[in-house]
């Protein structure tokens with residue numbers, strides 16, 4: 226349900242009745258052909274033509290650009306923020322009066338009317354019951370297609386929260402998920418030749434093959450109802466042409482259907498039955514039924530012929546769909562996706578919080594109960610005896626039960642310490658999760674990472690829990706002392722035989738022999754065992770920047786294609802959305818442009834790192850950085 230307050234809806238309804246009574250004229254029925262899909266963006270404040278309109282109309286930009294309005298159908302909630310991110314259009318015709326409406330012909334709808342007649346004017350049967358509840362009830366008449374019980378048993382029940390809340394009755398023939406990955410054909414479409422035949426004249430007028438139709442339904446708007454000014458949202462909107470055909474309209478003069486690029490430019494559309502018109506549903510639109518009868522429109526959305534649809538599924542009568550606001554799944558696919566689907570494993574202080582936040586903005590991502598579950602390291606329950614109990618404990622950090630019903634959605638966590646502590650985490654992970662998990666690692670110039678780590682651990686800011694987990698061991702130490710301590714710990718574990726503790730230089734001959742060897746892996750394990758306690762974060766300042774060594778342990782344990790490695794610096798160079806494209810691809814999620822790309826978990830430092838210290842760390846890390854190429858390919862040839 227949208228955000229428009231009831232008083233505003235009442236105000237708009239009264240205004241609509243007034244316009245109807247004043248006989249507001251309709252826009253001339255001009256066939257402008259297809260409305261170009263590139264026009265299906267919200268006007269933005271950056272758009273030169275929009276600015277021009279605003280000026281001409283003497284409107285205030287702030288007032289008129291994408292006001293928050295209300296909802297129409299399932300996903301049609303106006304978003305006050307989306308004017309900021311939409312692509313500016315440079316096409317002046319986009320904002321011309323009438324640019325949002327194109328008359329596409331007049332067709333014979335008498336066969337459709339016959340099929341819909343029964344039950345059409347019966348008072349609302351929109352119950353908000355679940356499909357299972359509806360299915361358990363007895364069907365009164367199989368020929369009454371408006372009856373929800375009939376639809377749940379012999380067609381497929383679709384929930385359309387906003388429409389249902391308005392009391393809008395519906396007969397759904399074709400439906401798709403929000404990202405247009407799957408199109409569902411309902412039995413009353415694919416098993417009803419009379420229905421297809423009756424609707425064919427509409428498709429002929431549009432010159433559209435039925436396989437290009439991704440949504441098609443009849444909507445009966447109750448008497449006296451106004452759907453206030455809004456625009457539709459959802460990834461599908463910009464990929465589809467929206468077509469309306471008035472079917473049952475007793476008195477077209479008492480139906481006010483308006484559409485336009487902005488609210489003040491909305492024009493009235495002639496709602497004479499049989500008038501096939503396309504409208505830009507990214508433009509502002511509103512409808513008022515000022516009759517004392519239901520008003521029925523056929524509403525359909527079709528894609529361009531070149532658009533590829535992954536799957537077109539013919540549903541069986543009575544099948545149950547499991548829906549969220551942005552996803553649709555079949556009940557028979559329940560449990561198809563095990564939890565979790567992904568893990569951001571590190572590196573600590575390299576932008577993991579940001580990546581998790583950006584990921585969570587995707588409508589098909591559901592956040593874990595906490596971002597850093599730590600279920601495999603310091604929240605691992607050694608007291609639990611069975612594998613099943615340990616599994617349940619790890620799953621308890623996610624909305625696992627809820628997600629079972631929605632396999633097209635996914636969840637995961639972001640625990641940046643996992644990458645480092647492969648010694649504990651990998652065997653535990655293998656014990657509790659046997660399904661494929663996609664791993665994401667993000668790296669950052671390791672010297673900068675070390676400074677960020679030191680600043681965090683020695684900071685007095687944060688919640689009591691954060692302060693406790695960071696530990697107090699470094700409080701009275703300089704960064705140089707902490708670095709020296711870690712070098713000693715690594716040295717004593719046999720991890721850095723190539724490092725001269727006095728001259729602080731690398732013997733490259735030893736490095737080349739040792740790096741990547743079993744001896745190095747063994748020494749790293751020993752170090753993790755002896756110098757990585759679970760009760761404090763004050764450890765491993767230098768070693769956490771040895772990325773290849775850490776990632777190698779994971780890539781030995783899991784297939785290479787389950788890993789995606791990112792570079793924090795690429796966010797600055799290429800922009801967040803370019804970096805996130807790689808993430809969507811890795812997780813097989815539909816492309817999505819995030820709205821909030823601000824950096825998360827940032828900190829201002831107490832002091833700058835000393836130049837000599839910086840040079841020494843750079844010297845230590847350089848050959849380690851170069852080794853990333855052996856794992857990740859030429860893109861990582863000289864990362865920093």
Ligand SMILES: Nc1ncnc2c1ncn2[C@@H]1O[C@H](COP(=O)(O)OS(=O)(=O)O)[C@@H](OP(=O)(O)O)[C@H]1O
Nearest residue numbers: 573574575576577578579641677824825826827828
């Ligand atoms: N988008 C973007 N651009 C540039 N820098 C960014 C970005 N997102 C996060 N960061 C920096 O990453 C540091 C925090 O990393 P993490 O969130 O992984 O830290 S933590 O391990 O979860 O504590 C932290 O570094 P410091 O500020 O140097 O401490 C953040 O500023």
